[in-house]
Amino acid sequence: MTTKYLFFTGGVVSSVGKGVTAAAMGLLLKERGFKVAVQKLDPYINVDPGTMSPYQHGEVYVLDDGAETDLDLGHYERFIDNRLSRVSNFTTGQVYAETIANERRGDYLGRTIQVIPHITNEIKRRIRLVEKETGAEIVLLEVGGTVGDIESQPFLESLRQLRNEVGRENCLFVHVTWLPTIGATGEIKTKPTQHSVAALRSIGISPNIIIARADQHVEKSLCEKIALFCDVDRDSVIPMTTASVLYEVPLLLEDLGVGELVLTKLGLTAKSKPNMQPWRKLVEDVRKPKPTVKLALVGKYVELQDAYMSVREALKHAAIANEVEVEIGWVHSVDLEKDKGWDVIKNADAILVPGGFGSRGIEGKILAARYARENKVPYLGLCLGMQVMSIDFARGLLNLEDANSSEFDRSTENPVIDLMLDQRSVTDMGGTMRLGLYPCVLQEGTKAAAMYGVAQVDERHRHRFEFNNAYRAEFEKHGMVFSGLSPDGNLVEIVELKDHPYMVASQFHPEFLSRPMKPHPLFMGLLKAAKVKAGK
Numbered sequence: 001m002t003t004k005y006l007f008f009t010g011g012v013v014s015s016v017g018k019g020v021t022a023a024a025m026g027l028l029l030k031e032r033g034f035k036v037a038v039q040k041l042d043p044y045i046n047v048d049p050g051t052m053s054p055y056q057h058g059e060v061y062v063l064d065d066g067a068e069t070d071l072d073l074g075h076y077e078r079f080i081d082n083r084l085s086r087v088s089n090f091t092t093g094q095v096y097a098e099t100i101a102n103e104r105r106g107d108y109l110g111r112t113i114q115v116i117p118h119i120t121n122e123i124k125r126r127i128r129l130v131e132k133e134t135g136a137e138i139v140l141l142e143v144g145g146t147v148g149d150i151e152s153q154p155f156l157e158s159l160r161q162l163r164n165e166v167g168r169e170n171c172l173f174v175h176v177t178w179l180p181t182i183g184a185t186g187e188i189k190t191k192p193t194q195h196s197v198a199a200l201r202s203i204g205i206s207p208n209i210i211i212a213r214a215d216q217h218v219e220k221s222l223c224e225k226i227a228l229f230c231d232v233d234r235d236s237v238i239p240m241t242t243a244s245v246l247y248e249v250p251l252l253l254e255d256l257g258v259g260e261l262v263l264t265k266l267g268l269t270a271k272s273k274p275n276m277q278p279w280r281k282l283v284e285d286v287r288k289p290k291p292t293v294k295l296a297l298v299g300k301y302v303e304l305q306d307a308y309m310s311v312r313e314a315l316k317h318a319a320i321a322n323e324v325e326v327e328i329g330w331v332h333s334v335d336l337e338k339d340k341g342w343d344v345i346k347n348a349d350a351i352l353v354p355g356g357f358g359s360r361g362i363e364g365k366i367l368a369a370r371y372a373r374e375n376k377v378p379y380l381g382l383c384l385g386m387q388v389m390s391i392d393f394a395r396g397l398l399n400l401e402d403a404n405s406s407e408f409d410r411s412t413e414n415p416v417i418d419l420m421l422d423q424r425s426v427t428d429m430g431g432t433m434r435l436g437l438y439p440c441v442l443q444e445g446t447k448a449a450a451m452y453g454v455a456q457v458d459e460r461h462r463h464r465f466e467f468n469n470a471y472r473a474e475f476e477k478h479g480m481v482f483s484g485l486s487p488d489g490n491l492v493e494i495v496e497l498k499d500h501p502y503m504v505a506s507q508f509h510p511e512f513l514s515r516p517m518k519p520h521p522l523f524m525g526l527l528k529a530a531k532v533k534a535g536k
């Protein structure tokens, strides 16, 4: 079958759920028996988001092959449940880096290198890699940013060219736009959408489908107005009111007939009948009233919750399966250092310390781990959360008062967390951490092994520092259990406390592999223990 393309562009403002819409549509097509693949194009000049501040970019989502990618790839994996690879995300930075490297090698034989055709050719080459690598029948491609941005123009121009190369009949442009409401009158406005479609058309692209996002219910008459002004078929303006439950989005689209609409427009017929029942059940379960457990999430980027997107989703997944509601109390670790925010910690049925970099707020996180240890509050540490748990343990139980990670104190006498050997010669910060999937052998009889229920797992990593083996024996003597190790036994992957209801932490990021219908065992363990603590 000729590969079909679904191109997603954004109109009016960013953050209206373009990624979630693309992911949900991918699910509807997968459910109809098609092999789908997804790709996100990011217009910024950074080579990847790996070196960007979470405040700028939100979470960095890590794939099996170690690619550090946009958080939308998390949505794709959670909805479609396909394992993605490096080709699924690229940036303007990568496109330019490659083109300039080619130029330096002399590949262009003296020609002038220009946006058209050299940059657009490189963009198209990277887009075509997806079908080559995955054999996908339908590729869903999301362009980051909003139509009208200077930065995304080469991407849109490339899509226009690609449409002519693969044939119009094989492409659909889906424009996801925002309908604002005027507060004083409660009136929903379509004008910004008209302008953004006009901007898209000025570069030669007419949308085939418009997803009209709004916070309010969008009347049919309004959709007809958009259809008229934007020159789109009447049945192709899809009203999408903000869903209270994220995982309801595919159901809303399905019920509006979007799955069939897309197939008809691409000249395809479904190979199988979509079974959305598991998703309906999931959403029903989310809506059922349930007892609440309180979780304190101690981070340093808490002002921007997108920085913890996968952690939050993983908590939701485990909560559904544990039949509880998780109420997250966002605690800024710097506050804990100033004696603030402790009420949230003291009221919590569970404490979670997620990943992070740099020394700001570290002492606050160590204090949170200490509180969990001393007060037997269920605790889950993710990457940095495992490192601070180890530091607290060394300071509190081994009497190593200056114990630290050499990331935060280069001159500590007791670097219980230290730079990995193969990291010592690294000078480039981009893409050089221990990244991606690595095996972890679970030690029998531990809490981690009991939760996983298997002997070995593969988990996704993103770190430079690790547990210092020189301290292993001492830690063990005082009740720390190394419940997950690399197969050669050299790297500590999971630690837990013997004498504690659930204090477990991993050097990897379990949140990246949690799925709505396959909650992650370590998160399951946390909420199970939290439920007991809360007496629910």
Ligand code: GLN
Pocket: 354, 355, 356, 357, 358, 382, 383, 384, 385, 387, 407, 462, 463, 464, 465, 466
């Ligand atoms: N900064 C720590 C390291 O590099 C932890 C990284 C993380 O939490 N992802 O090892």
